[in-house]
């Protein structure tokens with residue numbers, strides 16, 4: 001059976017996690033040896049239970065797979081390179097703060113001594129509430145006030161390996177004061193500002209102009225202060241962070257080498273360092289292209305580990321230092337693959353029509369010129385025909401604006417153009433198409449309306465042009481006949497997805513199937529587990545979608561592990577400080593006045609009040 005998964009490059013970016021079965025369904029791969037689970041079947045089964053799209057689907061097995069891959073890649077690199085230190089990973093909570101995600105990671109990570117990274121006080125409180133292996137680390141980054149530092153310091157009394165990473169000279173003064181008061185020796189780290197800059201979206205986090213960390217001069221000052229205060233023996237960890245999604249392995253290697261230079265020098269100054277923390281930056285290959293582009297990376301997790309471990313081993317051997325415990329705060333890599341956002345298509349505006357308009361003798365000759373284009377669409381004059389059609393249509397629109405033709409005639413012209421569009425589309429099918437022609441054809445791209453809010457569910461697509469793999473979840477054994485972009489249901493023209501990953505690179509439209517009246521059409525946006533869930537906002541008051549966590553049973557089925565129902569309208573109204581009961585009361589009074597004035601009947605009043613109440617309790621998305 002023919003499969004169209006390669007069209008969407010699913011075979012490339014889907015890796016070992018996703019596939020397509022003979023029925024044309026996208027499938028979720030089970031752990032080794034198990035049968036895959038059809039994703040549309042999961043969506044149908046959830047929908048029967050009343051949990052409908054839009055929904056965010058988390059797959060436990062995908063989260064586990066990334067975490068275990070990362071650890072085994074470090075272990076293999078250690079073996080290969082002869083590294084004698086350990087690896088201790090920590091999960092940066094900001095990447096996905098959801099309780100269910102963090103607690104699952106802590107459970108799977110227990111035997112690996114997987115720890116947590118907090119970048120704020122709320123995140124510290126979360127970290128302190130999680131059961132962790134006693135050998136795991138709790139890394140405290142970010143700006144810290146006295147109460148943040150007090151809590152972190154106190155947790156040392158519980159035997160926790162809480163490391164307070166000093167990000168500025170002023171922070172040490174607070175640490176000094178608090179630990180003296182409490183009589184607790186803290187574990188300290190220091191964030192160094194590397195001079196190497198990296199490419200990619202987050203390059204501002206790197207280099208000497210970055211906001212975070214201490215430069216060489218401040219570092220020397222800090223060491224002296226630590227020495228004078230009698231705290232130098234507490235400095236056990238050196239931290240640096242290049243920014244997220246570093247696309248080029250060479251940057252990672254250079255940064256690791258520079259971090260080692262600081263480590264060696266700080267050790268020479270008397271700091272008893274044992275941990276080298278390289279922060280985040282391990283990227284996700286969203287496009288599957290394996291290139292040093294914004295939405296891709298030119299390395300695998302194995303290469304990342306080998307490069308980092310080699311660079312560190314080399315530097316430490318040269319300086320005759322013990323191999324430090326390597327720490328990374330890889331969040332995106334661990335979390336991104338585990339979530340899939342699924343929305344249903346509500347309808348479409350198609351930019352073509354099978355109906356040729358009736359000719360009218362009175363019409364401008366431009367209308368018949370336009371229609372004459374049909375005769376040379378097929379064949380070598382395709383591009384000329386395309387240019388002509390666009391030209392005549394624009395001229396006719398100009399005539400309308402100048403009052404030279406009426407609405408009726410414009411309507412025939414637009415209809416004629418849509419008729420030609422259908423001819424262009426069928427002629428273009430299966431042809432090699434040049435960039436210019438492609439740009440012309442983009443005038444005919446269809447609009448599919450998705451039941452979602454880009455601002456709530458895919459904020460990075462809106463804010464930083466993040467590309468996620470997007471694929472229809474069903475009918476992949478059927479050739480898609482249309483090219484579409486997706487509009488969401490907010491009233492904002494920014495609320496659209498118009499860049500996609502296809503086999504030949506990024507494209508402005510996604511191949512999709514004709515919609516059927518009696519069948520839902522679901523679209524999946526993949527690898528949305530990192531950063532998307534709490535950055536989203538309530539634009540137009542569209543709230544959180546349903547969230548469901550599943551595990552795969554290895555027999556083609558699944559189990560629901562956790563479920564969070566979408567926000568109700570009453571809930572989102574309360575977020576912006578309306579009291580839904582007051583609103584209902586106010587509405588009731590308006591309706592009662594209309595009844596008193598004889599504008600409505602008592603039974604109309606009943607219908608209105610119950611419609612309002614029902615809507616309050618319902619969801620913000622289309623049912």
Ligand SMILES: *Cc1c(COP(=O)(O)O)cnc(C)c1O
Pocket residue numbers: 092094095117119141241243244245279280281282329330331332333530
């Ligand atoms: C955001 C952040 C991370 C996570 O980076 P990823 O690229 O997602 O792994 C790690 N450490 C610090 C200090 C961060 O600010």
